[in-house]
Amino acid sequence: MHSDVQRILLSGEEIAERVTEIAEKITRDYAGESVLMVGILRGAVVFFAELVKKIDLDLRFDFMVVSSYGNSTDSSGEVRIVKDLSQPIEGMNVIIVEDIIDTGYTLKNLMKLLRTRNPKSLKICALLDKPSRRKVELEGDYVGFKVPNEFVVGYGLDYNEKYRNLPDICILKPEIYS
Numbered sequence: 001m002h003s004d005v006q007r008i009l010l011s012g013e014e015i016a017e018r019v020t021e022i023a024e025k026i027t028r029d030y031a032g033e034s035v036l037m038v039g040i041l042r043g044a045v046v047f048f049a050e051l052v053k054k055i056d057l058d059l060r061f062d063f064m065v066v067s068s069y070g071n072s073t074d075s076s077g078e079v080r081i082v083k084d085l086s087q088p089i090e091g092m093n094v095i096i097v098e099d100i101i102d103t104g105y106t107l108k109n110l111m112k113l114l115r116t117r118n119p120k121s122l123k124i125c126a127l128l129d130k131p132s133r134r135k136v137e138l139e140g141d142y143v144g145f146k147v148p149n150e151f152v153v154g155y156g157l158d159y160n161e162k163y164r165n166l167p168d169i170c171i172l173k174p175e176i177y178s
């Protein structure tokens with residue numbers, strides 16, 4: 001275990017099992033269809049890579065970088081597209097793959113934007129969900145785990161861009177955050 005980690009919330013093994021379940025569900029739900037998996041950089045990279053390997057469908061990749069202006073004092077929120085999709089999504093089954101749904105601002109705004117491009121369907125797949133933090137009404141269609149209101153790192157998630165490579169979802173020692 002990394003010396004900055006206080007405890008492991010979800011082990012790599014537990015995550016792998018859940019990722020398999022989600023991939024099997026997506027494979028069943030979209031049987032006979034093509035899907036475009038859209039990974040949100042950078043946090044979703046590890047989840048995305050593990051997930052797509054286990055989905056048995058006609059599947060394509062794309063990626064976006066977004067940053068949300070949303071905060072507690074700005075109820076509308078706004079999403080800034082830092083890197084857009086590289087292709088149109090009209091008529092496609094799109095699944096957005098995100099690391100965690102926290103306040104919900106990022107995905108709410110992203111969904112609104114992508115809907116204007118007329119995909120055939122648009123769904124959210126998130127590894128983690130922190131429902132107690134939600135500021136806007138938003139639910140993931142495929143969610144790995146609900147987590148308590150604690151800051152987590154690992155399996156793609158960062159604190160100041162570090163710890164993304166940890167194989168488990170972890171809680172850091174309090175002194176690391178101060």
Ligand code: IMP
Nearest residue numbers: 043101102103104105106151152157158
């Ligand atoms: P929101 O749902 O718009 O508030 O933002 C979600 C984004 O905040 C995620 O994509 C993460 O980048 C980041 N985030 C929220 N909670 C955590 C956490 O516990 N650890 C690491 N990143 C987090």
Ligand code: MG
Nearest residue numbers: 041042043099
């Ligand atoms: Mg992120």
